[in-house]
Amino acid sequence: MSEAIEPERARTGSAGPFRQFAGRFCRHKLAVVGLAVTAALILTALLAPLLSPHSPYSVSDTFSSPPSSRHWLGTDPVGRDVFSRLIAASRVSLAVGFATVALYVTAGTLIGLVSAYVGGWVDLIVMRVTDMFMAFPFLMVILVVVSVLGASLQTIVFVLALFSWPTVARLVRSSVLSLKEQDFVKAGRALGFGAPRILFRHLLPNALAPIVVNATFGVAGAILSESGLSFLGMGVQPPAASWGNMLGDAQSLTVLTDQPWLWLPPGLMLLIAVLAINFVGDGLRDALDPNG
Amino acid sequence: MLSYIARRLLISLPVLLGITVINFILMKLAPGNPVDMLIDPNTPPELLQAKKAMLGLNSPPAVQYGKWLLGLLHGHLGYSFSSYAPVADLIAQRIGPTLLLAFASLFGGMLIALPLGIAGAVRRNTALDHALTGLSFVGISLPPFFLGLGLIYWFSLKTKLLPTGGMHTLGGEGGLGDALYHLVLPASVLAAAIVGKKIRYIRASMLDVLEKEYLRTARAKGVRESLVIGKHALRNALLPILTVFGAEIPVLLGGSILVEQIFQWPGIGQLALQSILSRDYPTLMALNLVAAIVVLASNLLTDALYTMADPRIQYR
Amino acid sequence: MTVITESNASRPLLQLEGVKKYYPSRKGLFAKGRIQAVDGVTLDVHAGETVGLVGESGCGKSTLGRTIIRLEHSDAGRILYDGEEITAYSVRRMRPLRTQMQMIFQDPYSSLNPRQRVEDILAEPLIAHGLPRGEDARRSVGKLLDLVQLPRSSRSRYPHEFSGGQRQRIGIARALALKPRLIVCDEPVSALDVSVQAQILNLLKDLQDELKLTYVFIGHGLGAVRYISTRVAVMYLGKIVELGETNRVFDAPRHPYTSLLLQAIPVADPRRRLRERLVLQGEAPNPENPPPGCRFHPRCPFARERCFSEAPSLTGNGHAAACHYPLG
Numbered sequence: 001m002s003e004a005i006e007p008e009r010a011r012t013g014s015a016g017p018f019r020q021f022a023g024r025f026c027r028h029k030l031a032v033v034g035l036a037v038t039a040a041l042i043l044t045a046l047l048a049p050l051l052s053p054h055s056p057y058s059v060s061d062t063f064s065s066p067p068s069s070r071h072w073l074g075t076d077p078v079g080r081d082v083f084s085r086l087i088a089a090s091r092v093s094l095a096v097g098f099a100t101v102a103l104y105v106t107a108g109t110l111i112g113l114v115s116a117y118v119g120g121w122v123d124l125i126v127m128r129v130t131d132m133f134m135a136f137p138f139l140m141v142i143l144v145v146v147s148v149l150g151a152s153l154q155t156i157v158f159v160l161a162l163f164s165w166p167t168v169a170r171l172v173r174s175s176v177l178s179l180k181e182q183d184f185v186k187a188g189r190a191l192g193f194g195a196p197r198i199l200f201r202h203l204l205p206n207a208l209a210p211i212v213v214n215a216t217f218g219v220a221g222a223i224l225s226e227s228g229l230s231f232l233g234m235g236v237q238p239p240a241a242s243w244g245n246m247l248g249d250a251q252s253l254t255v256l257t258d259q260p261w262l263w264l265p266p267g268l269m270l271l272i273a274v275l276a277i278n279f280v281g282d283g284l285r286d287a288l289d290p291n292g
Numbered sequence: 293m294l295s296y297i298a299r300r301l302l303i304s305l306p307v308l309l310g311i312t313v314i315n316f317i318l319m320k321l322a323p324g325n326p327v328d329m330l331i332d333p334n335t336p337p338e339l340l341q342a343k344k345a346m347l348g349l350n351s352p353p354a355v356q357y358g359k360w361l362l363g364l365l366h367g368h369l370g371y372s373f374s375s376y377a378p379v380a381d382l383i384a385q386r387i388g389p390t391l392l393l394a395f396a397s398l399f400g401g402m403l404i405a406l407p408l409g410i411a412g413a414v415r416r417n418t419a420l421d422h423a424l425t426g427l428s429f430v431g432i433s434l435p436p437f438f439l440g441l442g443l444i445y446w447f448s449l450k451t452k453l454l455p456t457g458g459m460h461t462l463g464g465e466g467g468l469g470d471a472l473y474h475l476v477l478p479a480s481v482l483a484a485a486i487v488g489k490k491i492r493y494i495r496a497s498m499l500d501v502l503e504k505e506y507l508r509t510a511r512a513k514g515v516r517e518s519l520v521i522g523k524h525a526l527r528n529a530l531l532p533i534l535t536v537f538g539a540e541i542p543v544l545l546g547g548s549i550l551v552e553q554i555f556q557w558p559g560i561g562q563l564a565l566q567s568i569l570s571r572d573y574p575t576l577m578a579l580n581l582v583a584a585i586v587v588l589a590s591n592l593l594t595d596a597l598y599t600m601a602d603p604r605i606q607y608r
Numbered sequence: 609m610t611v612i613t614e615s616n617a618s619r620p621l622l623q624l625e626g627v628k629k630y631y632p633s634r635k636g637l638f639a640k641g642r643i644q645a646v647d648g649v650t651l652d653v654h655a656g657e658t659v660g661l662v663g664e665s666g667c668g669k670s671t672l673g674r675t676i677i678r679l680e681h682s683d684a685g686r687i688l689y690d691g692e693e694i695t696a697y698s699v700r701r702m703r704p705l706r707t708q709m710q711m712i713f714q715d716p717y718s719s720l721n722p723r724q725r726v727e728d729i730l731a732e733p734l735i736a737h738g739l740p741r742g743e744d745a746r747r748s749v750g751k752l753l754d755l756v757q758l759p760r761s762s763r764s765r766y767p768h769e770f771s772g773g774q775r776q777r778i779g780i781a782r783a784l785a786l787k788p789r790l791i792v793c794d795e796p797v798s799a800l801d802v803s804v805q806a807q808i809l810n811l812l813k814d815l816q817d818e819l820k821l822t823y824v825f826i827g828h829g830l831g832a833v834r835y836i837s838t839r840v841a842v843m844y845l846g847k848i849v850e851l852g853e854t855n856r857v858f859d860a861p862r863h864p865y866t867s868l869l870l871q872a873i874p875v876a877d878p879r880r881r882l883r884e885r886l887v888l889q890g891e892a893p894n895p896e897n898p899p900p901g902c903r904f905h906p907r908c909p910f911a912r913e914r915c916f917s918e919a920p921s922l923t924g925n926g927h928a929a930a931c932h933y934p935l936g
Contacts, residue, residue, distance in 0.1 A: 183714070184720055184721040186713070187711065187713060190711045191710070191733045191785075205721075
């Protein structure tokens with residue numbers, strides 16, 4: 001009976017799954033840096049009103065003035081403080097990024113779970129619908145829909161989510177399809193568990209890793225898409241500030257040549273934010289899937 | 293393989309039809325119509341009505357959709373609401389520059405990504421490899437419009453090496469050389485994203501092959517390392533790598549909107565943006581349809597090529 | 609609803625009457641075939657006994673096991689549990705019966721949810737059926753761990769911290785949580801080390817005595833089946849070809865297939881090894897397209913004219929075989 005007495009502790013130690021995961025994540029140095037930067041950005045967004053020296057909307061007496069001690073990053077053609085607008089924009093961009101992802105990851109996960117678990121006709125129809133949504137060229141169709149519905153923060157989030165959920169649904173579906181053949185799911189059915197319990201207690205927790213990775217990259221993608229829309233004037237509308245529309249306002253040769261404070265900072269902020277979040281996603285991928 | 297392609301095509305038909313329906317619903321949801329937008333507010337209402345009737349805007353939506361679909365089957369894509377030109381002609385005028393831009397960036401991106409990816413795999417876990425990984429992430433994360441503005445600033449305004457936009461020099465003679473000269477910057481922006489995405493993929497497929505048994509055998513036989521990589525590994529890694537570049541075509545199509553706008557490149561992307569701003573529904577519907585066909589076709593092509601390149605993958 | 613009110617002693621706990629199970633298979637672009645995984649199985653299982661199901665992989669024994677406890681819908685035939693016909697019960701109507709019949713799975717690695725602690729795995733059936741919660745559930749988990757001889761300290765661990773044998777004990781404990789009467793054991797030891805197999809088999813035997821359990825024991829290894837079963841059913845291509853008390857089937861098989869199956873076991877005795885042996889030739893035919901007549905005839909060394917066209921039925925009292933020319 002010796003076999004039954006002592007669990008195999010040597011193989012895994014007593015560390016919980018989370019500690020192991022954290023250890024693997026921390027080995028990815030860029031991911032740790034990315035996480036720190038992301039955290040700093042989130043903090044900035046949360047504390048935006050406290051951190052900005054001026055109101056992002058108030059107009060001063062100097063227009064397009066270069067950086068000075070009063071306006072660290074100068075002022076825009078309307079006379080607003082660029083630094084304050086940069087901080088205000090972080091709020092908008094991150095909010096759009098996280099809200100979009102929260103919306104479509106939830107929807108995609110639910111749809112994928114149900115589609116795979118129910119199977120049959122439901123699954124077939126869901127798959128064809130995802131095919132349809134995925135066949136639209138992303139940026140183009142989003143521009144069309146935003147122009148139809150009218151640009152506002154809610155519309156942007158809704159439209160970005162509307163054309164992003166199919167990827168998640170397919171991801172979840174394929175992991176659930178393989179998971180539901182596993183014996184622990186059959187055991188759940190044999191034990192008389194209802195569909196909600198099997199879906200949310202057994203299938204979902206085991207399908208979570210790729211969802212989390214996808215969601216992280218999704219935040220970066222949504223921020224990029226929002227900035228693209230705003231750059232084209234179809235996204236966040238002035239006077240609200242977004243890194244994208246700040247860059248969009250700088251599309252003149254004079255601004256490009258002579259007023260770099262108007263376009264370099266928002267572009268760099270975008271790059272830093274997207275890069276940092278992508279690094280976090282990469283770290284998560286490595287940590288959650290040590291073999292892949 | 294043939295039955296696989298046949299099945300995929302069969303599946304694509306309802307998908308395409310669904311796309312046109314979604315498209316049409318979207319257009320109908322739009323507030324306002326082109327007549328209201330284009331015509332001076334002082335025009336008498338009778339005239340507006342006549343105009344609307346002429347454009348077919350008075351019939352019920354289902355009829356409008358049916359007419360459009362019927363026309364499509366006969367090869368008509370309808371007439372633009374803003375320029376009254378046949379949509380097919382508009383697209384035909386614009387598709388050339390977009391294709392030129394797309395394939396130039398695809399080709400350029402490939403030429404840059406291949407050696408970098410291979411270098412990363414061969415010198416794996418060295419400083420070079422880490423630098424390349426970092427570079428690929430920058431490529432993925434760079435907003436194309438920011439890169440575009442940066443390139444214009446440096447190459448057009450500071451060093452005056454390349455033009456800021458357009459496809460031909462104003463008042464110049466045009467010609468292919470001139471177009472290529474204008475192509476460099478916009479193609480670079482699109483290529484950057486491709487390079488970023490593909491470096492890591494190429495590196496991974498190369499590593500996959502490098503660890504294979506037959507390469508170890510080749511090394512054991514004393515074949516020079518450069519020959520092992522150049523002849524044995526590359527040949528086996530190349531085909532799957534090349535096929536996935538097809539998957540970039542849809543991405544290029546979307547990206548071309550931003551890039552064509554920044555560089556004033558007279559392609560489909562610009563046409564799309566103009567049509568959106570002028571609520572030119574027939575043009576938008578046609579553009580979405582063409583784009584969807586391109587997306588579906590390139591997905592199918594990628595999958596089909598991939599099966600051929602890797603006999604282990606079986607599609608049923 | 610059947611109106612049988614005889615005493616439980618004479619009525620089998622489980623009755624299968626002509627149970628069939630097909631799987632669709634895809635060939636070509638549109639044509640669909642079907643695989644007859646279980647093709648007309650009639651079998652009674654009495655309370656307290658262990659019926660072993662043996663056969664090569666693909667013979668339908670595992671499908672039959674899953675069909676018995678209604679993890680799969682049967683396509684024809686009747687399934688009666690304790691006299692109650694459950695063949696067409698919905699998931700909802702099956703729910704109360706889930707406390708009566710349970711399953712132990714083959715692969716102890718995929719049969720436990722890797723994200724649940726042992727105590728959650730064992731308490732969840734109770735909670736889902738509205739049985740004890742809180743402190744009562746805790747106590748039940750402790751008792752279950754005692755039953756399968758695992759230390760109570762195992763409760764807060766995750767499945768990956770255990771060995772295969774220990775995990776199988778957890779799986780057994782989970783099957784016991786609802787105090788079932790019938791347990792389908794689907795090759796419960798074939799994924800385990802040989803040294804551990806005997807321990808698990810002994811545990812199953814002890815539990816049967818202690819809890820008055822009835823087993824349907826699906827086995828790949830004949831040794832395990834012989835050790836634990838009171839009766840044995842031999843399956844070939846979805847049909848039972850021989851059925852009888854364990855010792856009689858193993859010592860004096862009547863169906864040529866059983867005989868060949870038994871001889872395929874490696875024998876430790878060198879004197880017997882030298883003796884001329886009949887070998888089971890070829891692979892089992894495709895169940896999508898079973899041969900006409902007796903399904904075993906393409907591989908049977910004794911096949912005669914009649915076997916090519918006429919399918920034999922399972923005949924014989926006590927020790928039955930589906931063969932026109934039974935051995936012995």
